[in-house]
Amino acid sequence: MDDLLTNWLLGLIAALLAVLVLDTTGQEFLSPLDPVANVLALVTFLSFVLLTGAFLVYTASFRDE
Secondary structure (H helix, E strand, O other), X not given: OHHHHHHHHHHHHHHHHHHHHHHHXXXXXXXXXXXXXXXXXXXXXXXXXXXXXXXXHHHHOOOOO
């Protein structure tokens, strides 16, 4: 599971860096990638929210002990 998460995060970082590089090279190269960048941003935000929620639930489980 750790390898899957690590590979997914590395792929996400590489994709976001590629979008930044294409943004500096010109708008004509970036226009087709706008939907991909929006999906990556949405997935990143939702995964952050889910992981934060899971962490809060996990830490709250120790409250009664």
